[in-house]
Amino acid sequence: MSNDWNDAERRVEMAQRFFEQCKWHDALREIKAAIDINPYNSAWFFNMGLIYDEMGQFDQAIDAYRQSVELDGEDVQALHHLGADLYRANRLKQALEIFQKIQTIDPAFEPGYCDRIIIHAEMGDHELAEEMFYTARLYKEHCPHCYYNMGFSLESRGLYDKAIYCWTRALDLDGGHEDIHYRIAHALRKKGDLERARLEFLHDLRANPGRIQSLLDLAQLLMHMGRFDAAGEKFRQAIELAPNDPQGHYGYGCWLAHFGRDDLGLASLARAMELAPKHPGIRLATGTILLRHGEIEAARAQFRAELELRPTEPRLLLALANLLMDTGEDRCALICLKWLVQTNPEHVSGWLNLAVAQFARGHYHDGIASCQTTLQKDPQNVLAMYNLALANEYLHQYDRALAWLRRASALDPTDTAIRRLQLRLRVLRWRDAVVKALRGLLRLGRE
Secondary structure: OHHHHHHHHHHHHHHHHHHHOOOHHHHHHHHHHHHHHOOOOHHHHHHHHHHHHHHOOHHHHHHHHHHHHHHOOOOHHHHHHHHHHHHHOOOHHHHHHHHHHHHHHOOOOHHHHHHHHHHHHHOOOHHHHHHHHHHHHHHOOOOHHHHHHHHHHHHHOOOHHHHHHHHHHHHHHOOOOOOHHHHHHHHHHHOOOHHHHHHHHHHHHHHOOOOHHHHHHHHHHHHHOOOHHHHHHHHHHHHHHOOOOHHHHHHHHHHHHHOOOHHHHHHHHHHHHHHOOOOOOHHHHHHHHHHHOOOHHHHHHHHHHHHHOOOOOHHHHHHHHHHHHHOOOHHHHHHHHHHHHHHOOOOHHHHHHHHHHHHHOOOHHHHHHHHHHHHHHOOOOHHHHHHHHHHHHHOOOHHHHHHHHHHHHHHOOOOHHHHHHHHHHHHHHHHHHHHHHHHHHHHHHHO
16 A cells, blocks of 8 residues: 555656646646545645646636545635636636635635635626725735736726726736736727827737737727728738638728728638638628628628627627618617617617617607617717607607707707708798697687
8 A cells, every 4th residue: 555655646746847847748647647546635636726727728627626625625725726717717606705715714815805806897896896906905015916907997997097007017016917018008099098009019019929819909909090001011910920810801801991902801801701600790891891882682691690690899789780771771770779788788879879770660759768868878969869859850749859959959059950950840830830720710610
């Protein structure tokens, strides 16, 4: 028996050597052999979890850490790794339970609070995320991971300057997070500081030359900035580095279409679709080119196919709905816009366009309700007031229509469309009053 135990220890030592040499499969083979001999050593299961982590096999790592914890339920390191991998697997509630358990075992274990910041942020509980941030700092004031995680919570609330501060602070404390410049670039873009965002993307690419997503996002930013030649260069570079990445072909196809090089654009989009048939936006871009060439039926087919993929990105949904309306697909546009406001209930343009689609289908009362929702989100939305006036005109509610136009005119007194509609409604109201008076006289005559 002693020989078996000695063999197990020897295999663990071999596993550690292989681990240090990054020979993961060899390390895994040796640690498994040791566990077969002695399946009661929690540290060996922990080591197996570490190996699986390095191999990117997180489900297997979770199983290994669970076995380690079953043998030693007080091992906060094993619990911490288990919680971290549960988070990686998007099992947020389970991860949170593990980190809460760590707190009961060792309240001073700072990483248990640090990792809870981003979990609470992703669950939408930003107050608890901040509470974890400040609690963690009681035990480790200058933790770069805390600042990094807190940045996500702040960015998701639109607090871009504070998020940028946190990520910059994390960078100052420890440059270990490879994507900090990438995160800062996106926050800067969202707040409209495009030039600084461009510089941050470049900084990220200097540190990570092969990061395709950063290259593609930079290309999109350059398109938005009107620097089209530079954008095209980035798209081509992305395709050269990753020829089987559909996003590069998709972006390049859109870039070609922007310059009217539609045949090449369609070919690039077809390649993207071949690589990723369910990638959002490809069919929308293809249909847009076809519509430009008068191929309405083919364009409709592409737009309907895009809708069937149930995209979630708000800008894509809004563009798709508008194109469906343009091609006479009012019912599909209505479905698209309902999906948009269900998934993004604060999207003002979504509610406004939904009202237009409802009016186009003859659903006037539904359209009026959607316009009123628009005004709840944006009380000074002149277009919603104008559309409400048109809807009430159709329903012969001229006083209500004029009331909405008075509100709109107070906000934009120079709008000629509002003045023209006011004049028309006054004429219609007068004519309606005259007709009603004549009918009354006719009734009196009959009596």
